[in-house]
Amino acid sequence: MTATIPNLPSQYDSAASEAKWQKFWEENQVFKADPNAPGEPYCVVIPPPNVTGSLHMGHAFETALIDALVRYHRMCGYNTLWLPGTDHASIAVQTILEKQLKAEGKTRQELGREAFLDRAWKWKAESGGTIVNQLRRLGVSVDWSRERFTMDEGLSKAVLEAFIKLYDENLIYRGNYLVNWCPASQSAVSDLEVENQEVNGHLWHFRYPLVQSDGYVEVATTRPETMLGDTAVAVNPKDDRYKHLIGQTVLLPLMEREIPIIGDEFVDPAFGTGCVKVTPAHDLNDFEMGKRNNLKFINILNKDGTINENGGEFQGQDRFVARKNVIKRLEEEGLLGEIEDYKHTVPYSDRGRVPIEPLLSTQWFVKIKPLSEPALADLDQKHSPDFVPDRWGKVYRDWLVNLKDWCISRQLWWGHQIPAWYAVSETGGVLTDTTPFMVARSEAEAREKAIALFGENVQLEQDPDVLDTWFSAGLWPFSTLGWPDKTPDFKRYYPTATLVTGFDIIFFWVARMTMMAKHFTGEMPFKTVYIHGLVRDENNKKMSKSSNNGIDPLILIDKYGTDALRYTLVREVTGAGQDIRLEYNRKTDESVSVEASRNFTNKLWNASRFVLMNLDGKTPEQLGFPDKSKLELSDRWILSRFHQVTQQIRDQVDHYGLGESAKLLYEFIWGDFCDWYIELVKPRLQGNDTASRQVAQQTLAYVLEETLKLLHPFMPHITEEIWHTVTQNDENSGKTLALQTYPVPDSTLINPDLEQQFELLIGTIRTIRNLRAEADIKPGVKIQAILQTESEQEEHILKSGQPYIQDLAKVKTLRINHPQTQSILESAENLSxxxxxxxxxxxxxxxxxxxxxxxxxxxxxxxxxxxxxxxxxxxxxxxxxxxxxxxxxxxxxxxxxxxxxxxxxxxxxxxxxxxxxxxxxxxxxxxxxxxxDVPPSVIEDSAQTIVGVVGTVRVAIPLAGLIDLVALKAKTEKDLKKVEAEIQSLSGRLSNAKFVDKAPADVVQTARDALAEAEKQAEILQTRLDRLG
RNA sequence: GGGCGAUUAGCUCAAUGGUAGAGCGCCUGCCUUACAAGCAGGAUGUUACUGGUUCGAGUCCAGUAUUGCCCA
The missing domain is CATH 1.10.220 (Annexin V; domain 1)
Incomplete structure (x- = not known):
């Protein structure tokens, strides 16, 4: 065999590696799903990012979690599909386009619907790819061939189908209700698009003169201009101050309108004056009150937020201008009372960044109860979907219970136009609230229906509004798989396995998907909903556009690499759903925690380099698994550790313990493999024992390759890079780590006793190192050490691990004594x-x-x-x-x-x-x-032999007398104190009969062992102290 | 106001009810032929507070304080 020793630079180049493998995965269609392939299906749909968006840390976090799950399942043999895509984000896109138009001095109305939509599609083609390309840089293992967009043909068909079905079932209706109106985008918006903000405002007190008697009632409001639409004043019927006024009227100032004083339980006597103005057309509570008390509904606002003809002298003024003017006029009339500073919450439009106005208008609604109840039943009866962590199930439940009908129409053009056609010829050629309409799959179908009802000459006009983006998003898990058609994908992958998303959209998205899916497919769209927390900034603040505190993941990727960022985010996760915090220095764009992960990638890189340099150019496959009968102690130990960790990681990932898995890998790779195993095999690799050397090579190669597989879901790029080098498969081989089988724990290699024994060796080495450091012995100096134990088992372990101790603790001469026999095991050769x-x-x-x-x-x-x-x-x-x-x-x-x-x-x-x-x-x-060699007797007697203890092993090192006795004494005294405190605590417990009786036997035994050990330590420390004088 | 979290080392966070750990930072010593993005060693805690349950509480219960999020 020609031995070509692969050569790696001493630092990992993340940028080059990532670009290479991302391209490789995509070009080779590594993640393309095949519904005909075997394996239990595992399908995840991406929570579609906004097509206008750009990558933020929340995407990076969520994607890292999903990708880890998906890659894990793929490697475990599942028929895996992760389906990517974006949503069309009506308002966001429209806002962007209208801004462009405004810059050109145009409006969308001037442009016309068709031209506007052309522009929108063009914009989508040009800029809509940003987020998707940024997702590529995260190394997502999605099937790009199945990428979907909520407005593509298939999904539009699903939306149409869903709308028509719901309408036919009387679950969609059109009606005049109070909705959240965004004056900036001039559309109704969903609750989701409303963000409540606390503002420092005022509470203005107004005096409304009584009609039937002298005097006035005083009302308080945070929105003075709404008084123009007041149609009543309300008090609590139990309020003694006011209840005699119920039934009387007041004269609404400025409008000179006589309005009633009503009694309504809703009024809180403690709020303000206890007497409230009622504006049914502009406040949700007042709307309900208005309905209860048959009040008039007077709309005073135009759609752009100016005062309309019902606002008298204020007509045409912007709502905030009118606010000032109303106050001014009331003051002139002598009807303005106190003005209090008042902190209250104001609903803001998420997109428009302006306060929302509750506005009475005719909109389309989905009747929610018939949809929410079946979903609720699945939750209560089947615990479906299963929320991780469980507590979010309660939040989801509360939401389903409290749902109100869903306003789905938006006064926008970009989106799915509502498939309703109005017979405008029936209402004088214009579309009014009462114009008859038909819902149909197409204009032709609508016309057919219309002709049947209104005759040949009927004139049709399609509803100009589009559907809420969440309507199509609610269909996402099944529309992306081909629904309403029974496609192979749909049959194979639906329902999906896991939905991974943030808690902030449980209400708006998760609940809508479950309701729609249950209604249309009869099934919950996913088995499990894994809820993750938010990524908070370095000050523990939620990252948001408004606080402008986002941390750009691409900056961190450029600096430290995708794997490092992903690993940082995943490793931070402790409990599911817990928020994570990301360290970040805004001045330098550095993050210490991502840097730590980058260092971890580099550690892996260099450990791999070491292994490669020592395999004589052979691959793990060529070397083969070592002959089990030839395994040495350290080989058996690392194999046991590896399979133990494999078992633990599988258990953790199967229960969404991704952070725990990431930490286990860190400890295994850096601790067990690098710090111990590699150090332990170095002499064998450099030595002359070819058989031992070969076993070491085989074990190193095996553990490295398998570890790369274990780590791959968490750090896909670097593991792929190293794997190709180690296995000597170049890019053209088409082979990929991403499709290798995830390691399966081999219970015959797991040996907890061996691991425990090894702990004694590690502990002994640490103790010797520790003593060396205490005695200030230079690192290069080889020393003598004497180990004593009364336990034959420990003696045996120490003897079998003797070369390890000598090597890693730099011990030249090691004696292992059994105190009774004083048998001495000599191992070191002496120099002449x-x-x-x-x-x-x-x-x-x-x-x-x-x-x-x-x-x-x-x-x-x-x-x-x-x-x-x-x-x-x-x-x-x-x-x-x-x-x-x-x-x-x-x-x-x-x-x-x-x-x-x-x-x-x-x-x-x-x-x-x-x-x-x-x-x-x-x-x-x-x-x-x-x-x-100093004879044992001298060691025992010497004042300057330093002694430590590990387990019940006594470790003695004869010193040369050049140590700081005062410091050592102080240290020893401190240690002794600590041990004595432990003895006191332990013996206290053990002398407590209740403890001994009631506590489990093994707990008591552990305490006894600990006490024995502590007493031994105390004894040794005391002796040391005595000798030190 | 209602609900849900959180509070543990300087920082970020762990710890099936069995007597507190890791990473980073800090201190000391080392450029030891994989790695200074490294190696070895070290110091650091009234587990927010007050009670209760228990042989035993960071962990369970009640209350208080602080803080974050969601809803109104």
């Missing part, structure tokens, strides 16, 4: 004295260091000399004369007398020298190993 000496000589010949340094080296030599039984002859010390010259023989002699006389002092000095020596020549530690 000659090696040491020659090393020192080499070092010194190269470096002329300061006096102190040289002095210590000199001491080393002298000490070595003192231990003549171990050392070679003095003539092997070539530089001695130089030292004597430099340091002075007198000092050396004195030191030798003081320090080397007693054996114990000498031992201590050995340690110091060993430490110093390695510090000085730390760059070549292997060359300068200690010549002597």
């Amino acid at each position: 004295e000659a090696d040491l000496l020659s090393s020192i000589a080499t070092f010194l010949s190269k470096h002329q260091r300061v006096l102190l340094t040289i002095g210590f080296i000199l001491l080393t030599l002298i000490v070595l000399k003192a231990c003549a039984g171990v050392l070679g002859a003095v003539h092997e010390i070539p530089l001695l004369p130089t030292f004597l010259e430099l340091v002075g023989i007198g000092y050396t002699t004195r030191f030798t007398q003081q320090k080397l006389w007693k054996v114990d002092d000498r031992q201590q000095l050995f340690d110091q020298i060993e430490q110093f020596k390695t510090e000085v020549v730390g760059s070549r530690p292997d060359d300068l190993e200690p010549v002597f």
Whole structure:
């Protein structure tokens, strides 16, 4: 086999990789669904973004969640379809176009309907692709061949069908009611398009003179101009202040209209003066009151928000101009009372950005009860759809219960024109509220009907209005699949599996889809509704256009990559439905949390590089799965971890635990695989044991490839990129990670006992590292360590993991003692004295260091000399004369007398020298190993042996005496205090008979074990403290 | 006013009722042949408050405070 070792740069280039794979997926139609293919269907329809829109963080978040689910299911073998598309957004498009026209000095009326719509389609063709192309940059695994638009032919057919059916069933009617009127777009709008805003306004008090007696009643209002349409004054019939006035009349100022004082329970005596003006044609509550009390309905507004002919002297004035003038005139009349500052909510048009006016007009409505009740029944009886998290089911239910009839007509041109034709010839050639009409599939059909009713000469005119965009959006899950035709797609993929959307549109969209679907298809359109939270900005504020605090996902994608952004968003999700917060610095356009994810991509990248560099150019497939009988401890451990994590991720994703899965992957890849496994196999890859090396390669390759599969739904681009490199499938192979089988946990490889044992090894390594750090031992220095345990099992684990401990904790000599037997396991080879000496000589010949340094080296030599039984002859010390010259023989002699006389002092000095020596020549530690192994007895006795504990393993490291005793003592005291507190808490619990009796046995046992461990630790710490003096 | 959330380390967030963890930031030491976008080690908490249930409460219950969202 020709070994071509794939070469990767040391940093992942997200931009190049993303563009490449997005193109690859689309060109190869990787995500094109085939209804004839096998597999349980898994279909998701995209919540259609607004065709005028551009990508915002909410899209990025939602899309990341959906794509993770969809890619996961596809890899799990489901027949998967994610269907993309956009909605036509009547008002938004119309607003944009009218703005353009205005700039050209034209109006849409001048242009005419046909020309206007031509323009609209042209605009859609040119600019409507923005959002869709931005979605591509997120790497969505949608089937672009099935992309739909709410106004395309098929969906328009579905809309027509739905309208006609509902009309035929008497579920659509035309009537004169109060609707939300947007004076800017001059159309009725749905509740959805109304945003209530709190404003600092005023409460004006007006005096309405009584007709039957002297004096007046005082009313309060936030909208003074509406008084022009007042047709009553209302009080609460239980209100003693006013109830005697009920039945009398007042003279409405400025209009000089006599209007009644009525009693109505609705009036809150505590609000304002307790006496309210009633404007039935311009306020929802007043409308109801007007109906209850048979009041007159006087409309004072034109459609553009100016005062109409019913407003007397104010006719023609804009509503806000009229407001000022009404106040001014009342003041002149002496009828203006107090003006209070008053905070209240004003409904604003979402699109027009102006206050909405409740306006009485003739509109089309959907009768909602017959639609909501079956949906409610499915919820209550079948728990369908299933909301995740469950609590949103209640919100959905409340909405279904409280639904009011739905105004579906919009006074716009861009949209589905209402399929109703008016026989205008019956009402003098003009369309009035009473003109007879017929609903039909086409003008021809309407004409046929009309002729039957009104004769050959009937003159028809189609209703100019269009349907609410949500009417077509409500059909989305089935209209996109071909309904009303029984297409193969519809048969195969409907009902869909999961709807993923934000809670903010449960009411408007989700409920409409369930009602429409239940009515038209007899089924709920999706099994599950997964509700996600909002992405909040760095100040925990909801991102919105009005606060202009949106964070542009494309900026973050350019900076950190799509995978990093997606991963950040998904990882942030904890509980479903919980809002997430995105860190962001607006000055630098940086985000620390996305940066952390980018670092994670780079970590994966470099781990993969490492694996690639060590596979001798072979692919995982060529290497094959390792022979199970040849697996070493660390191999069995990482395989167990991998399959355990696979199991956990599958469990989590199956229950929408996407954030948890993302975190599990992070911990597995960065922690288990990179920090431990890769480090553990390095010696085997570089060593001479070819069998061991091969098993390591096989395991590395296997775990890497499978991990890429696990991670793919969360980070599709980088995993695809690495996978192609690792498997040596180039782009032309047509193969893709996206269609590989998602890893399946192999229970025979999962070994919790082994994992637990491995934890002891990891803990031991950490403890040694920790002790090294406490003792300030340089990272390059190899040390001695002694492990003691009374447990044979632990002893066995430690022995089997001995090479790992030595390697990762930089331990040269490791003894594992069983205290009873004092059996010593030696593992390290000792260097010869000659090696040491020659090393020192080499070092010194190269470096002329300061006096102190040289002095210590000199001491080393002298000490070595003192231990003549171990050392070679003095003539092997070539530089001695130089030292004597430099340091002075007198000092050396004195030191030798003081320090080397007693054996114990000498031992201590050995340690110091060993430490110093390695510090000085730390760059070549292997060359300068200690010549002597310190006997266990010395370790036990030495004041400067540092001891730690892991589990019940005692870890001892003989120190060289160069540590900060004061700091170590303080630290030890602190640790001891902590452990003592734990002992107190644990023994308190265990001495409580109730705890021992009532708590589960395993909990009690855990506590006992913890106590034993804590006591052992306390003992060790106490000993250490005693020794430290 | 009604409903639903949230409040845990400096920040962002975790923790089937068993005695609190991670990432980022911070401190210390390291350019150790995959990665300085890195490695090793470290410090940091009256779990908002007050009661209650329980052998045991961050977790369950009640109330309070603060905060966010939805509805009116």
